[in-house]
Amino acid sequence: MREHMIRIRDARTNNLDHLDLTIGRHQLVVFAGISGSGKSSLVFDTIAAEAGAELNETFPPFARNRLPKWTRPEVGSIDGLSPVIVIDQRRLGGNARSTVGTVTDTWTYLRLLFSRLSTPFVGESNCFSFNDRSGMCPRCDGLGEVLSPAVDRVLDLDRSLSEGAIRLPGFGEGGYWYAQYADIGTFDAEAPLREWTQRERDALLYGGQHAAALGTRPPSDYEGVLERFERIYLRTSDEPSERKRRTIEEFTHAATCPECEGERLHEAARIATVRGLTIGQMSRLEIPELRDVLRGIDAPGVGSAVQALRERLQAMITVGLGYLHLARATTTLSGGESQRIKAVKHLGSSLIEMLYVVDEPTVGLHPSDVADMAELLQQLRDRGNTVLVVEHDPALMAMADEIVEIGPGAGEQGGRLVFQGSFEQLREADTPTGHALAAQRPTVQTPRVPRDWVRVESARRNNLQDVTERIPTGVMTVLTGVAGSGKSSLATELVDQHPAIVVDQRPVAANRRSTPITYTGIATAIRKLFARETGAPEGLFSANSTGGCPECDGLGVLYTDLAFMDGQETVCPACHGTRFTAEALSHTLDGLTISDIEHLSITEALERLQDRSIRSKLQHLDRVGLGYLRLGQSLNTLSGGEAQRVKIAKELRDADAPSIYVLDEPTTGLHLRDITTLLSVLDELIDHGHTVVVIEHNLDVIRRADWVIDLGPGPGRHGGTVLFTGPVSGLPETATGRALREADS
Missing domain, CATH: 3.40.50.300 (P-loop containing nucleotide triphosphate hydrolases)
Structure with missing residues (x-):
């Protein structure tokens, strides 16, 4: 019946080659294929994207603007979709206030428990929240840590002010703050700081009374270097830029808050107990220990909260995260741990007829734990949901209802349906995955002798x-x-x-302009090749220079802010997405425009571009299995595994000692x-x-x-x-x- 199937027709997203596919609903379906074959383009960028976009359209514009944005896929039609929930490997990250407890809502239940039963009684649950003014430690603002300048890193005592003795950005000669110290007549700008008196160095760093004690008085509005650094970098409420964040990381050190000793809460919340334990002590128990403590609580009025908390904790144990504790910062979690944390939220859900899309759920799992993860996915399916999984692990494939393989190759050589059937059928199939399953596994080698x-x-x-x-x-x-x-x-x-x-x-990179061309450093070589062949200036062949389309600033797309409605990204009508001006595109090298070069895969570029300097820098990316990446592909689109292999390739290229x-x-x-x-x-x-x-x-x-x-x-x-x-x-x-x-x- 139509309602029991998901039908995809003429899918063309990324490298998908007009793909047609029909899969059953209420099944656990694993999508396989080599890296770059088109699995993610089909599952995430086509099926999940269409489901997410169609659901978003049911909400009013105000709500849509606050929902996740979905780019509509290039596809003829898709039928049989449900509301989608994506469980990916993106690290939870978050900020310094995000913990396992806050992100799983277990902290909310624990706060409620303490607000009802604590001795002495403290008050409502917000009094146990380190993210609320009524609950956070006043010294560290609920962070559990205090940042202070790393004094030993700020000054280079072997240099003078004019030679850059103040290592902070903007404080060197010609920097914005340099004149505030070198030109006020108080300090010798040419003498190394090691030759200054201790009193002078203290005045430079701390200002205040230290500066007032000098014989030569600095201006009345004088600030010491550390005073100014703390005001600019540590006492602002705005979100720091990447550059500012790096400066803070380099020139500060974090120490446990001396007032709350890392517990983040104000004193009343820190000392209140339930069953002899403070909320801080409970948050540092491993998940099974905390679950056992809760078994002894049966007070009226908190039964539902305790039950919900225990169910959430049990779900974390089920997905192999029992070793965590609720106080663990989410910034310390791996991609696999982050993914399983996200899965926990859905274990207790009573929703049915949902579409779950999961990206490599076995990442970070020991082989002995894969069966438990498979059981979790089967539970989601058995509740009346459809579960689509991108996965390489044969153990999980073996537990799927159906396997779909996309391939046979990567990039332009992929994007086609090469297999659909059971795991046993796949083992006999003439496909890359079938061949790999049938191949003999590597045997234990004779160990190399340590140096x-x-x-x-x-x-x-x-x-x-x-x-x-x-x-x-x-x-x-x-x-x-x-x-x-x-x-x-x-x-x-x-x-x-x-x-x-x-x-x-x-x-590897945070902005969309970083590509394999820029990362490997072959951009200059490519521009020189074009300039030598055509006689045009090198800058004409850079999208970030004179060759960039002025309409889209060399990005290839235009972004339109629609205020309270969804922002819209469209292909630039002037350059049609090529990123270059018509003049730049009028020149060719071996029949290829500069835009054509950017659309070559790394493997294709190795075949078409014979320049030795270009080939030497690309071959390592091909060696680590990334030959399917396009030269102009933005590196911020890579998965974690792909990003790691790009770095391995760089080390192969640059490693010396x-x-x-x-x-x-x-x-x-x-x-x-x-x-x-x-x-x-x-x-x-x-x-x-x-x-x-x-x-x-x-x-x-x-x-x-x-x-x-x-x-x-x-x-x-x-x-x-x-x-x-x-x-x-x-x-x-x-x-x-x-x-x-x-x-x-």
Whole structure:
């Protein structure tokens, strides 16, 4: 019947090749395919985007302007959609006030509980909110920390004022504030600060009485450097710019608030107790412990709040987050943890006939936990919902009702339906995923011999139990263990105690003008090629210079602010999205305009552009499996896994002296076929004398490790110890050892 199917016809979003697809509703459907094949273009940019846009149209303009914005997909028609809920991997992030408790609403229930039962009685629930004036600590404004200038970083005592002794932005010679110190006749601008008296240095830094004590009085409105820094950077209420944020990070240090000792609340809320525990103590209990404490509360008037709180806590345990506590800042959560936190919100929902779209839910999960995540997705389906999942993990594919593979290749070679059926049928299919499933898994290799060793001493970060561990250099070490066992904490300790390069999944670039062309530095070479071939000036072939379309400022799109209605982004009518002027597009190189060059994939560019300097900088992106990216594609559209591989490519290109590289789950977003490519790239780093330390759950990567450090045995307080260290062949019956043996059986 029509209402039991979702029908997509003539989907053309991104690289989708006029794709037609019909899938059943009330099913768990996994979408597979190699990176760049078009899975996300179909699931997120077509199905979810159309469902979100159609739902938004049912709201009045005032409400629409405050709802998430959806770009309508290029598609002939879509039938059978429901309201959509997207559970993606974007880090929750948030600000310094956002915690696991606030983002899951568990803190709201806990506040309500304390407002009714606390001894002594404090008042309404807002009195237990660190985001409300009536509840927050007056010293730190509910942040739990106070920022203070890092005095030792502000001044370079070996320089004079004229040589830039004040390291803060705007305080060097020619800077906005420079004259306020160098030209007032109080300080010697040419003498190194080390030659000044302590009284003079104090007057420069602190002003006030220190300045008044000098023989030569500064102006009456004189501010010390630190006074001015605090006023400009730390006492403003506006949202700081990226540059301002970097300055604050560089020239301040955070310390636990001396008044509330990090609990964020005012004194009355800090000392009130329920069952002998303060709200701060409860918020620092691991989730199972807090759940057990709540079992003993049966007071009238709070039954529904306690029940709702316990259900939410149990949901967090179900998705493998029992090791967290409610006071944990959301800024410290990984993408996988963030995704599971979002899933918690929907476990207790009574809504049915919804469309859930989930992006790689197994990211960050140990193989032993994948079954629990699959069960969660099946629960959502069994309540009468449709669940669409983009996933590479065979264990989750095996539990799906149906698998859809998009491919066969990436970019222009993808975007087509190459398979639709069961997991057993996929194993026999002549598709990239079918071939990868049928291929023999990598076997444990003969470990490479370490060049030397580095030691991590007495690590106590988070749940680490005073760990001291040797890590070999010149080989690949994999940190393993269940989620929350202490892998990331040990890696962070390594980075803190030894010089290391962290290759994480944070965005490569924040603005839409950053592309593979600009990131790799080939823009100049391309412009020179065009200029040499055509005789035109180089600037004509830059969208950020004279060649950029003046109508859209070289962006290719125009944004129209419609006040209380949704803003509208449209293709620039002058350049038709090419970003360049007609004059720039009138010149060609080997039959290609500068816009055509930007639309080449990296793989295509390696074939078409023979310039050695261009090829040498692009080949590493192709080596890490990113050949499908277009040269002009904005880097802020990349997933976390893609961003990490861009950084790996940069290190392959730029790495010089032997270094320690720390990678956090580099297989994120990788198709089974591409994991072999990634491993060869890591081998290449090692062949150049580098050390690779990888946090990873993928069994193929673990099999290829030279050295394994397995942490556990459980998450949170049940983990934090080293269960095994040595060659992978010696892994005992830990969760990781069992997963390897079960997969090989």
